[in-house]
Every structure is written in C-alpha cells, then in structure tokens.
Amino acid sequence: xxxxxxxxxxSLSIFAADRREDLGALIAAILIAIGVxxxxxx
Amino acid sequence: MxxxxxxxxxxxxxxxxxxxxxxxxxxxVDGMQSWLQQSAYSDHMKVKEKFDAEFRVxxxxxxxxxxxxxxxxMAASRFDHAKAEQAKLTYIxxxxxxxxxxxxxxxxxxxxxxxxxxSIVPGMAFIVGxxxxxxxxxDPIFGNWGKAAIPLLGWDFAHIFNLNYVVLGIVIGIxxxxxxxxxxxxxxxxxxxxxxxxxxxxxxxxLYSAAELAQLGALSVVMIGIFVLGSxxxxxxxxxxxxxxxxxxxxxxxxxxxxxxxxxxAAAPVVQAKAVEIAYTIGTILVWGVGCMFVFPTIGHLLGMxxxxxxxxxxxxxxxxxxxxGAALAFDPTGIETLKVAEIFNITRVLFLPxxxxxxxxxxxxxxxxxxxxxxxxxxxxxxxVFVLGFIGMFALSSMGAFSPADHYQGKYFSAxxxxxxxxxxxxxxxxxxxELAKMKTPAETAAxxxxxxxxxxxxxxxxxxxxxxxKVAGLDPLAKAVIDKAHNAAWHNSKxxxxxxxxxxxxxAIGLTGLGMQITAKALKQAGGKPLIIxxxxxxxxxxxxxxxxxxxxxxxx
Numbered sequence: 001x002x003x004x005x006x007x008x009x010x011s012l013s014i015f016a017a018d019r020r021e022d023l024g025a026l027i028a029a030i031l032i033a034i035g036v037x038x039x040x041x042x
Numbered sequence: 043m044x045x046x047x048x049x050x051x052x053x054x055x056x057x058x059x060x061x062x063x064x065x066x067x068x069x070x071v072d073g074m075q076s077w078l079q080q081s082a083y084s085d086h087m088k089v090k091e092k093f094d095a096e097f098r099v100x101x102x103x104x105x106x107x108x109x110x111x112x113x114x115x116m117a118a119s120r121f122d123h124a125k126a127e128q129a130k131l132t133y134i135x136x137x138x139x140x141x142x143x144x145x146x147x148x149x150x151x152x153x154x155x156x157x158x159x160x161s162i163v164p165g166m167a168f169i170v171g172x173x174x175x176x177x178x179x180x181d182p183i184f185g186n187w188g189k190a191a192i193p194l195l196g197w198d199f200a201h202i203f204n205l206n207y208v209v210l211g212i213v214i215g216i217x218x219x220x221x222x223x224x225x226x227x228x229x230x231x232x233x234x235x236x237x238x239x240x241x242x243x244x245x246x247x248x249l250y251s252a253a254e255l256a257q258l259g260a261l262s263v264v265m266i267g268i269f270v271l272g273s274x275x276x277x278x279x280x281x282x283x284x285x286x287x288x289x290x291x292x293x294x295x296x297x298x299x300x301x302x303x304x305x306x307x308a309a310a311p312v313v314q315a316k317a318v319e320i321a322y323t324i325g326t327i328l329v330w331g332v333g334c335m336f337v338f339p340t341i342g343h344l345l346g347m348x349x350x351x352x353x354x355x356x357x358x359x360x361x362x363x364x365x366x367x368g369a370a371l372a373f374d375p376t377g378i379e380t381l382k383v384a385e386i387f388n389i390t391r392v393l394f395l396p397x398x399x400x401x402x403x404x405x406x407x408x409x410x411x412x413x414x415x416x417x418x419x420x421x422x423x424x425x426x427x428v429f430v431l432g433f434i435g436m437f438a439l440s441s442m443g444a445f446s447p448a449d450h451y452q453g454k455y456f457s458a459x460x461x462x463x464x465x466x467x468x469x470x471x472x473x474x475x476x477x478e479l480a481k482m483k484t485p486a487e488t489a490a491x492x493x494x495x496x497x498x499x500x501x502x503x504x505x506x507x508x509x510x511x512x513x514k515v516a517g518l519d520p521l522a523k524a525v526i527d528k529a530h531n532a533a534w535h536n537s538k539x540x541x542x543x544x545x546x547x548x549x550x551x552a553i554g555l556t557g558l559g560m561q562i563t564a565k566a567l568k569q570a571g572g573k574p575l576i577i578x579x580x581x582x583x584x585x586x587x588x589x590x591x592x593x594x595x596x597x598x599x600x601x
Contacts, residue, residue, distance in 0.1 A: 008045075012561070014162055014233045018314070022428035025240035029432055032245060032546050037445070040542040 045161030046151040049227040052164040053143025059136025067129040078182040086121035165231015173552040181207045207552045215559015235557025240429045242550030247436030253449040266390040274299035286573040289315040297323045301392045302362025313406040317561035326578035331362035339373040349379035357387025358589040446537035453540025458501045465532035467498040471525045478522045487512040500533040
C-alpha cells in the first residue's frame with residue numbers, strides 16, 4: 001500500500017495522527033471494560 | 043475523494059457469517075466441531091453420559107410409580123457454550139456487516155465523514171472474517187495435528203512452534219497479500235489493524251497484578267530482573283550500534299528480554315514497529331527458542347543440574363514461554379518440580395512487561411525525535427503514546443482488585459472461602475489422608491496436611507504450597523495424592539471477568555495481527571535484512587550463558 005493511496009490517515013492507520021488513534025483505542029478499551037464489568041460477573 | 047466502493051463483498055461476508063451462525067445453532071456442523079474442539083467435545087460426551095444415566099433412572103422410577111416420564115434438560119457443556127458463542131458472535135457481527143453491505147449497494151456515496159468511515163467497514167470485515175477462520179478453524183486444526191504427531195515426534199510441534207492464532211494470523215495475512223493481494227474494496231479498512239492491536243494491548247493490563255509479584259520468590263525476582271533489564275538494555279545498545287532502526291530495536295528488545303512473542307506483540311505499537319519488523323522479531327524468537335528447547339536439556343544433563351537449577355535456567359534463558367515449558371518437560375518428563383520452578387521464573391519475567399512497556403515508550407520517543415538535544419519532559423508530553431497509559435491504568439486497576447482478587451495472575455487466584463460444598467473432601471478421603479500423616483518429611487507438610495484434614499479444604503496459599511510437595515513424598519498412596527490434588531484444584535478459581543477480557547484480547551490480537559500480516563510483502567522482508575537475527579542471536583546467547591553461570595554459582599536447593 002502506498003502513502004498516496006489514501007488522502008486521509010496514513011498507509012498504516014485510518015487516523016491522521018497517532019494520538020488520535022491512541023485515544024480511539026483507549027475509548028474502545030474503556031467501553032469494552034465497562035461492558036465486561038456490566039455483563040459478566042466475577 | 044469518494045472512498046466507498048460499490049461492491050457486494052461486505053454483504054457476502056455478512057451473509058456467510060450469518061450462515062455459519064445458523065449452522066452452529068441448528069447443530070448442522072456438530073460433526074466438524076466435535077473434531078475441531080476435541081477436548082470440549084470429550085467433556086460434552088461425559089456430561090451427556092451422566093445425564094443419560096440420570097434420566098434413565100428417573101424414567102424407571104417414574105414408571106415404577108406409575109407416573110409419566112419426567113421432563114429433564116441436559117446442562118450445557120463447554121462444547122455447547124463454544125458453539126453458542128460462535129453463533130452469537132457471527133449473528134451479531136454478520137448482521138451488522140450484512141446491513142451495512144446492503145447500504146453500500148443502495149446508497150450513492152457523497153464526499154464526507156460518513157463515506158470515509160463506511161468505506162472502512164468492508165476491510166474490517168475482511169480481516170475479522172479471516173480472524174474467525176484462524177481462531178475457530180486453523181488454531182484448533184494445528185492444535186489437533188500437534189497432539190496427533192506426539193507419538194511420532196515425541197513433542198507437540200504446534201505448541202512448540204507457537205502455531206496458535208497469533209502466529210497463524212500473521213502467516214495468513216502474509217499469504218493473502220503476497221499470493222492474492224488485498225482487494226480494492228478492503229484496502230481502506232485493513233488499516234484498522236494497528237487500532238485493534240492497541241486496544242488489545244490496553245486490555246492486556248488486566249491480566250497482570252502487582253500483588254502477584256509479592257508471591258514470587260525473591261531469588262526469581264532478582265535474577266529475572268537482572269536478566270530481563272540486562273537483555274533489553276543490551277538489545278537497545280546493539281540495535282543503535284548496528285543501526286537497526288529504533289522501532290526494530292525496540293520490539294526486538296521486548297521479545298528477547300521479556301517473554302517472547304506476546305511481549306513483542308505488546309511492544310509493537312509502543313515503538314511504532316512496522317508489520318515486517320514484528321514478523322522478523324517473532325521469527326527470531328521462535329527460531330532461537332526452539333533451538334534452545336533442544337540444546338538446554340542436553341547441557342542440563344551433561345552438567346548434572348538438578349530440577350531447581352534447570353528450571354531456573356530454562357525460565358531465565360529461553361526467550362519464549364512455550365519453549366520454557368517444552369524444555370522443562372524434555373529435561374524431566376515425569377516429575378513436575380522442574381516445570382514448576384521454570385514456570386515461577388517464567389511468570390516473574392512476564393510480570394516485568396508493564397515496566398518494559400513504559401521504558402520502551404520513553405526510550406523510543408527520546409531516540410526517535412533526537413530528544414537528547416531538546417527538553418525530554420516536553421517531548422514526552424507531546425509524543426508519549428497515550429494508549430500505554432491506558433495499559434498502565436488497567437494494570438493499576440487490576441492490581442487494586444477492580445476486576446478480580448488483587449493477587450490473581452491472568453485470572454487465576456487462590457480462595458479458601460469460595461470452595462463449594464460439593465468440592466470439600468469427603469469423610470472417607472480425610473481418613474485416607476490421616477493414614478499418610480506419618481510419611482510427611484517436613485513440619486510444614488505435616489501442618490498443611492493436618493489443616494486439610496481438619497477443614498476438608500486448603501485454607502491458605504502457604505499450606506497449598508506445602509501440600510504440593512507433600513503430594514510428591516515417596517511412598518505416598520496414589521489415592522491420597524489424588525485427594526491432595528483435588529483439594530488443590532478446588533482452592534484455585536478462574537475469574538469469569540478476566541476470562542471475558544482474555545477472550546476480547548485474543549480477538550483484538552487475532553484481527554490486528556491478521557491485518558498487520560497483510561502489510562508484509564516479500565519486498566519489505568528483503569529490505570529489513572538479517573540484522574534482527576544477528577542481534578537476537580548474540581543477545582540470546584549472552585543471556586543463556588550468563589543465566590547458566592549465575593544458576594550454577596548461586597542456585598542450589600532454594601527458590
């Protein structure tokens with residue numbers, strides 16, 4: 001995949017910046033954690 | 043630029059998933075599933091046999107009393123749960139993909155965010171679909187083949203070569219891109235791979251707990267600390283000297299220093315490693331690890347090492363967890379002492395992962411931006427990967443007992459209060475143990491056995507440790523040993539919460555690594571060259587020899 005193939009994001013990410021990808025992953029992980037805590041008992 | 047490509051691919055993937063869900067819930071693929079999930083199916087047959095027997099008795103009793111046959115339902119087995127999970131996942135995910143696939147076919151895309159994010163879904167579906175095939179198909183197939191080959195080879199090749207969903211996901215990704223190439227409709231969404239991987243790494247923090255470190259022996263912590271930090275530092279130094287590139291050096295240091303493949307995967311997004319660098323690191327670790335697995339036991343026997351010494355050496359010197367267990371079993375196939383010691387050392391180094399992740403994040407930021415010349419604090423604030431903080435946050439929450447008891451390790455924990463009534467020892471079993479009291483070798487073993495007899499369960503982790511050695515006392519009645527094992531198993535529990543997290547982590551890694559594998563072309567592999575193999579080989583040799591010398595000098599009969 002070449003860089004120029006995508007006008008948005010990079011060849012390795014759909015996000016324009018690493019920080020944005022990190023925050024996206026952090027939000028996804030928190031949502032999963034809340035879901036697990038809510039739906040699964042200890 | 044309009045990103046969404048009108049293609050029926052997403053709809054087809056969605057429908058295929060729905061069909062798989064239906065086949066599982068209707069029982070039409072039970073034959074195939076029983077072969078793929080042999081262990082779960084074997085449990086299922088046991089549950090079924092027990093149920094059939096109970097049902098027959100209940101029916102006969104009802105008949106003798108002139109009552110109609112009772113209505114009874116068999117309890118769901120592990121096999122039933124596994125099939126139900128496949129059906130549930132494919133119904134949910136396949137349903138979403140099918141609906142969005144229809145939308146792509148009927149909607150006329152317009153420039154904007156919706157077009158961009160919708161165009162990502164087919165690529166995501168492509169890697170998710172392959173990850174399903176890898177986890178539900180290839181992983182168990184190789185697992186079965188590995189076990190089937192044991193009589194011929196004497197060892198489980200699938201386990202030793204790590205042919206699980208992690209490695210298979212990357213390999214399938216590599217084959218896809220190099221043999222078939224990524225279809226145009228999927229190209230945009232395949233770039234979500236790193237996002238999945240980062241989410242998985244954040245959640246990985248829940249598997250570890252600082253409190254578990256306190257349970258480990260001081261010697262293993264000190265020894266592993268020196269060798270983990272030493273080998274990470276050595277790779278970082280050599281990588282810089284040999285100009286191997288910061289990301290390649292960073293990921294290799296985690297793989298060589300901590301616990302092999304899983305550490306490399308966890309460190310990859312921290313040092314922004316390219317897919318090809320991950321592949322090289324895993325290749326180096328596996329080649330080196332498998333070599334060690336064969337060489338270590340031979341050297342151990344030649345030097346006349348005892349189980350404690352060899353376990354300590356294997357747990358420190360061998361790079362990857364799978365091969366640590368393999369080497370320990372190869373050295374001492376019947377006893378459990380070597381394996382136990384090796385695993386203590388192995389667990390200790392795995393617990394160093396959070397420290398290494400933070401170290402590498404700071405190291406990478408510093409070297410990548412040439413931070414020697416600028417304010418390091420400012421650079422760290424601007425560039426430090428935020429998801430690492432998420433990993434540390436999860437680790438902290440896990441250590442505080444937010445998800446499971448604070449002293450758990452990967453969801454397994456000791457609790458004497460949670461032992462169910464039917465798991466307590468029966469009176470005839472305690473009588474059996476009383477007859478063995480005189481055979482105990484140490485006061486600790488005697489005290490633990492007396493406590494077990496009095497309470498019909500293991501009441502503390504200290505007693506549990508003493509009972510482990512009591513179970514191996516020479517001349518012990520095999521039935522008594524089985525009773526001690528039963529008591530040990532009853533006191534150890536698996537956290538459902540951590541089990542659910544593990545499942546999520548496995549999926550996120552399987553999807554992420556399949557997508558990353560699709561970024562590894564033959565050309566990229568050639569460009570990366572052989573430096574990682576050289577660095578990994580040198581550091582691996584130094585680590586193996588260094589740990590051997592330390593073990594021979596300092597490790598005797600204590601851990």
